[in-house]
Amino acid sequence: MNFNPVDLFNSSAALLRTALAGTALPAAPLTVLTxxxxxxxxDTVVRFELAGADAAAPTDAEAQSWEVRLDQFQPAPAAEPSMPDGRAGRRPEPGADLLLPRGLADDVRYRLAAQPGAAPAHPLWLRLARPYGLLGSVPWERELGAALGRPVLRLPDFPERPAERPDVLENALLVDPGPLAGADPGDVLARTARLLRAVLAGSSRAATRVHIFxxxxxxxxxxxxxxxxxxxVHDPAAAAADGATSAASPLEGAPALRSAAWSNWIAATLAGLGVDAVHLVCRxxxxxxxxxxGLSHSPFDRGELVPMIALDHDELCLLLNRAGAWACSFAPSAAGQRQAVMVxxxxxxxxxxxxxLYYDPAAEEDAAALDTACRLLFHSTPSQAPRFRHGFLYCHPAFVRGSQLSLELAAFGVLASQAALLAPRTPLTARLWQSLSGAAPAPVAPSWLGASQRFLESAVFDEARRAAPDVLLTQTAPDQWQSAIGPMTPDAAANRTLADIQSVIANYMKTQGGE
Structure with missing residues (x-):
């Protein structure tokens, strides 16, 4: 029997497309505030553009876009003179808590009323076009959600929903509040327990587990x-006794990571088990x-003098991709960490x-919103959108009931065109599962399968940026993302990415004796 990996991946794309088409609910186009x-x-200004709802209906373009001075987003200092609207007459400083200018919510409500088809039950999607400075810390969800009477969700840059395992939800929960001295153990325990309850109650997947580190x-x-x-709950002392405390890279030639003590311990503990969601209760x-x-230098150290390392976004991306995680949540480990963790x-x-997902476990008024957010992310069917006051959620519209779902799966096109690079290094059963991972349950899925998927999705994302008029996707409207990606031609960077994936697969097979 001749096996053609390209045909297999194309068939899987058609299968998933058919399955989604058979279960999709009637959907409405998105209403997006950019x-x-x-x-x-x-001067520096903030420009707002309201679009979507019914693209075929005529609207006044000028009425749906307007500008506000940036300095109107900063609260007026008590000891300084303020402008007539109550805001300070200077630009925001780093670390300042930004607020919505007075009247902005009314402006959005007025313009939203002029949008045909913008039903109140549907969420308003907030699209923050980079660079946007500290505007991401503005309480958009609280102010706009209350004024408009509808949920506010944040639209991610990536135009496709990441692939998921429908019957498995493996969670890695990392809790690092810093030194025990001076902290409130009861508060940290309550924050962690609050997340656990939401994840376990919200997941519909038969195999749902949480590993706490x-x-x-x-x-x-x-x-x-x-x-x-x-x-x-995994004991770092037991890991230290077993010798699993190395900070060296497990892959020969790989760069050293600042979080190596944590990542090596977690990888050794999970022993190749794939991770779907990573949760951080941290500083x-x-x-x-x-x-x-910020993380403690090592989970094995004790005392008040344990140094803290800064985990930059690039390293965190690498760790989540290696684990295969498609979701990540952030929560402050103490009240004083709220703003920094949010940013x-x-x-x-x-x-x-x-x-x-970002949320504050101490915010009692957001308890129901956290439960709703976890149900939306981890349930097998689309759900209602959460209404946060002190949190936010970036997610693909396909998660939300009533939002329009595009069935053009560009990621599968990349998989199909590059399948030949992966096929020679993986066993047939693994190839079959990987190609059908969006439509069939997996009895056992090693972490490299999820890692391969995440790296490929990231490659698609990079390709979309290169194909777009601007690499930050600030000028590309949501309904133009698909055409901006277009037919993807593999280049040297894509081949290097896939070669890296191939190396990961080869290393896994060698350790398991598969070759």
Missing amino acids: VKLLFRRG TTGEWFDTLAVLADEPRVR AQRRDNGAEI AADGFAHRRPGAV
Whole structure:
């Protein structure tokens, strides 16, 4: 029997397209509010563009776009004179909490009423066009959601929904509040337990498990969460006793990672098990242009002098891709970390395909929103959108009930065109599962399958940026993403990416004795 990997991947694309077409609910086009930061001589303004709903209906283009000065987003300092509208007459400083200008919500509501087909039950999709500075930390969801009476979700840059395993949800939850001294163990435990309840209750997948990783100081505090049979709290002391504390790279020639002590421990503990979602209850460090997640140098160290490392977005992207995760959530480990973690999560959302959730577990008014968000992400069918006041969610519109779902699966086109590079290095059963992973359950899925999918999706994302008029996709409307990607021709960069995936597969097979 002759096996043609290209035909297999094309067949899988057709199968998934047919399955989705048979289950898709009647959908409405998206209503999108695009926010752009424009730098002009002597002034900086924020431009708003409201579009979507019914593209065929005539609208006044000028009425659906308007501008606001950036300095109107900053609260007026109590000791300084303010402008007539109550805002300070200066530009926001790094670290400032930005607020929506007075009257902006009314402007959006007025213009939204002029949009044909913009039903109140459907969410407003916020598209932050880069570069947008610190505008991602503005409480859009709280202010616009309350004024408009509808959910507000954030639209990711990547135009395709990431592939998922329909019957499996493996979660890695990393909890690192820093030194135990001076912290509130009860508060950290409550924050972690709140997330656990939401994930376990929201998932419809038969195999749903949560693996908790924390530092040696916090293990005893969090160990009580293992009473739930689907939760396991891993002890770093036991790993240290087994010698799983190396900070060296597990792959020969790979660059050293600042988070190597954590990533090597987690990889050794999961022993090749694929991860679908990564959750971080952590700290963050502010930077002039954003923020970065902060981790203890090693989970095996104890005491107040354990140094903190800054985990930049590139390294975090690499770790999630290696794990195969398609979703990531961020939560502050203490009240004082709320703003920094929020900025870090918002910046990370634009770095790779996949869903990104930020929430504050201490915000009681967002308890229902967190439950709804987890149900939306981890349930097998589209769900209602959450209404956050102190959080946000970047996700593909296909997750949301009533949103239009595009069945043009560009990612499968890339898989089909490059399948020949992967086929010689993988067994037939693995190839079959990988090609059908979007439409059939997997009894056992090693981590390299998810990692291959994530790396390929990232390659598609990079190709879309190169094909677009601007690499940041700021001038490409959501309904033009598909045409902007167009037919993808493999180039040297894509081949290097696929060669890296091939190397990962080869290393896995060697360790398992598959060759």
